[in-house]
Amino acid sequence: xxxxxxxxxxxxxxxxxxxxxxxxxxxxxxxxxxxxxxxxxxxxxxxxxxxxxxxxxxxxxxxxxxxxxxxxxxxxxxxxxxx
Amino acid sequence: xxxxxxxxxxxxxxxxxxxxxxxxxxxxxxxxxxxxxxxxxxxxxxxxxxxxxxxxxxxxxxxxxxxxxxxxxxxxxxxxxxxxxxxxxxxxxxxxxxxxxxxxxxxxxxxxxxxxxxxxxxxxxxxxxxxxxxxxxxxxxxxxxxxxxxxxxxxxxxxxxxxxxxxxxxxxxxxxxxxxxxxxxxxxxxxxxxxxxxxxxxxxxxxxxxxxxxxxxxxxxxxxxxxxxxxxxxxxxxxxxxxxxxxxxxxxxxxxxxxxxxxxxxxxxxxxxxxxxxxxxxxxxxxxxxxxxxxxxxxxxxxxxxxxxxxxxx
Numbered sequence: 001x002x003x004x005x006x007x008x009x010x011x012x013x014x015x016x017x018x019x020x021x022x023x024x025x026x027x028x029x030x031x032x033x034x035x036x037x038x039x040x041x042x043x044x045x046x047x048x049x050x051x052x053x054x055x056x057x058x059x060x061x062x063x064x065x066x067x068x069x070x071x072x073x074x075x076x077x078x079x080x081x082x083x
Numbered sequence: 084x085x086x087x088x089x090x091x092x093x094x095x096x097x098x099x100x101x102x103x104x105x106x107x108x109x110x111x112x113x114x115x116x117x118x119x120x121x122x123x124x125x126x127x128x129x130x131x132x133x134x135x136x137x138x139x140x141x142x143x144x145x146x147x148x149x150x151x152x153x154x155x156x157x158x159x160x161x162x163x164x165x166x167x168x169x170x171x172x173x174x175x176x177x178x179x180x181x182x183x184x185x186x187x188x189x190x191x192x193x194x195x196x197x198x199x200x201x202x203x204x205x206x207x208x209x210x211x212x213x214x215x216x217x218x219x220x221x222x223x224x225x226x227x228x229x230x231x232x233x234x235x236x237x238x239x240x241x242x243x244x245x246x247x248x249x250x251x252x253x254x255x256x257x258x259x260x261x262x263x264x265x266x267x268x269x270x271x272x273x274x275x276x277x278x279x280x281x282x283x284x285x286x287x288x289x290x291x292x293x294x295x296x297x298x299x300x301x302x303x304x305x306x307x308x309x310x311x312x313x314x315x316x317x318x319x320x321x322x323x324x325x326x327x328x329x330x331x332x333x334x335x336x337x338x339x340x341x342x343x344x345x346x347x348x349x350x351x352x353x354x355x356x357x358x359x360x361x362x363x364x365x366x367x368x369x370x371x372x373x374x375x376x377x378x379x380x381x382x383x384x385x386x387x388x389x390x391x392x393x394x395x396x397x
Contacts, residue, residue: 004353004356004357006356006357006360006364008334008335008337008338008360008363008364009333009334009335010333010334010335011333011334011335011336012335013335013338013339013356013360015352015353015356017352017353020349020352020353022339022342022343022356024335024336024338024339025335026335027333030335
């Protein structure tokens with residue numbers, strides 16, 4: 001991942017250094033981002049099934065909710081998640 | 084004891100016109116110096132009124148070299164015009180000659196927005212009490228300039244109405260002190276707000292409506308080389324009849340409002356990302372809705388006092 005990440009209060013912001021696009025992360029998205037960062041393998045995108053597994057079992061997140069879909073789409077745009 | 088500087092309002096009109104005719108007038112805004120030349124008598128008169136507190140600057144260096152010149156050709160006689168030039172290039176269509184000062188002000192703003200990229204240029208007003216800075220960002224028509232003017236007239240130091248000049252290395256706000264452009268109803272509101280108001284002429288029917296410029300006070304002018312440390316971020320909005328209300332904004336939302344309304348955020352990449360994030364990390368951010376100026380000014384004063392103690396991330 002080529003990202004600059006800054007936690008701001010309960011949310012966060014991230015700058016994608018590949019295209020200088022800025023992403024604004026809600027508090028929920030920031031928690032998920034940080035949890036996935038811990039198991040990510042360097043700059044390589046984390047496979048989506050692995051991410052879903054972590055969210056369901058370790059964080060007990062309902063991965064079928066529209067809000068989490070939106071967060072996952074954002075993380076894919078940022079290059080953090082693979083397909 | 085320091086000698087009182089020679090200010091523009093001390094110059095005779097003839098001397099000022101001679102300096103302008105020879106392009107020997109430099110205006111020190113704090114973060115930048117602008118040299119200006121002109122052959123327009125009316126421009127010199129208006130300039131002297133709203134820049135009266137500015138001291139004469141003897142400097143060989145200027146960041147920008149501008150001219151405000153009369154129109155050319157037959158048209159110059161039929162409908163007198165003013166032309167704004169930067170480095171000898173005319174970037175805009177001419178304005179009616181009687182609006183030359185407004186033309187100059189917009190021209191200089193354009194120069195800053197286009198070329199002053201060593202700093203992060205927030206689209207925001209900036210004021211301070213001593214070295215404690217307030218950043219006020221809001222879209223046009225929200226009453227930001229009116230509140231900024233009122234704050235200056237109630238003892239805040241004006242750094243800028245239009246450009247929050249944020250140094251990415253130090254994190255400090257630098258003054259970019261220009262006359263404050265008031266529009267439409269806010270002209271009369273501010274004219275009636277305090278005794279010491281110095282307003283330039285009202286330019287009727289410009290591209291932005293009626294416009295008049297409020298002269299910065301002497302204390303703000305004399306402190307234009309003193310940066311301030313950001314302590315508070317505000318997003319003010321005027322609503323007729325509204326009771327004063329403030330609401331703390333989540334930090335990531337404050338970041339988005341501030342960064343995405345900047346003049347050059349996208350141009351500076353990681354530099355501006357980190358600079359704006361540093362501000363938001365260290366400053367609480369609030370929306371502020373108001374209808375009475377004095378209430379709003381006092382509210383800002385209190386929020387600033389509290390923010391000095393608490394900060395955002397602490």
